Amino acid sequence: MKSKVNIPPITAVLLSIISVQCGAAIAKGLFPQIGAAATASLRIGLSAVILLIAFRPNPFKLNAKQWKYVTLYGVCLGVMNMIFYMAIARIPVGLGVTLEFVGPLALAIFGSKKAIDFIWVILAAAGIILITPWTGTGLNITGILLALLAGVFWASYIILGGRISKIMNGGDAVAIGMVFATLVILPFGIWGGGLSILTPKLLGLGAALALLSSAIPFTLEMKALKQIPARTFSILMSLEPAMASFAALIFLQEYLTLKECFAVAFVVIASAGSALTAKRAKL
Structure with missing residues (x-):
């Protein structure tokens, strides 16, 4: 059945972000049980179905x-998700x-005309700089590089979308x-062995993950991309790091520091400003 629900583009992006972060909480529970590759395969494969x-x-x-374009879009989607899951298997999700947002942010900078x-x-970048743990030991360089690479595919996904x-x-x-994305990442899930130990409970969690992290947000984002410029979409997506912090607070009881609260404020202001600018441009 074709969707007839008319959701405003700004609202669609915000709902997409909330959905993704709720799905991230489920993914965090699946990682220790079946691994990153199988989790990504389960998420994308069930989303396709x-x-x-x-x-x-x-x-x-x-x-x-x-x-x-649909083939390139699907391959980009699959690779982006696989690389990101490989990254957060090595570094904190936040x-x-x-780091992944560097891709959309760069797209916003290069695409700006006003x-x-x-x-x-600048405000979104300030928030990202504040929320990033620049000091400390034990950061995995491979995880950091994978997150940055995922950002490149995220920017490509925005353009193709x-x-x-x-x-x-x-x-x-x-x-x-999603079918092409599944074809790209499923071999990795099978090779990793995580898909061979699925139980009905894990499969149910995978279905919820597919809905929240892929099926719902990607559909909402496609609707939004049809009505707003890629530049505006990219800046709105700056809410991702902030929402990730809120999700950590709600689901993992990880409290924000004062510096992180300022980071959230900067990102929210940047997103609100972008939304107001986009609305004003249409009047």
Whole structure:
């Protein structure tokens, strides 16, 4: 069944962020049991099944251009998620989310055309700098590099999502893209052995993870990308590190320091400013 719900683009992005962070709490519980690769495979694979049932896309109606972009979109989606899960298996989730955001932030900087956009970018960057644990020992350099690489694919995902949303239905694009994403990461999940020890409980958690971390947010993001510029979308996504901190507080009882509270404030102001600028531009 095709979705008829009309969600404003700014609201869609915010709901997407909340959904992803709720899913992250579930993923944290699956990591020790089946590993990062199997968790990523379970998340993307079940998301593909859910979205195919929900949207029932007809692949035979796609033209060559649509096939090209939906394939690139799906591969990018799969690689991005796999690399990010590999990163947070080595470093804290909050740090991973923060470093991954370097990709969308760079996209926002390079895509800016109005002076006011740089104010929001600077504020978002200040928040990221504050929330990143620059001091301390034991940080895994491989995890840090993987998180930064995931950021590159995140920026690519934003660009591809913006383009594909203009040439085909968003739900169909996400559903078919998820199939290609599954084909990319499933071999890693099988090779890691985590998928061979699944229980009904773990499968249920995987289904919830698929809905919250992939099926719901990616569909919402596709709707948003069809109505707002990639630059505005990127700045709005600066809420990710802040929401990750709030999720840690709610689900893991990890309290924020004063410095981290300032970081959250900067990011929220940047996101709100971006939303106001986008609204004003349409008036």
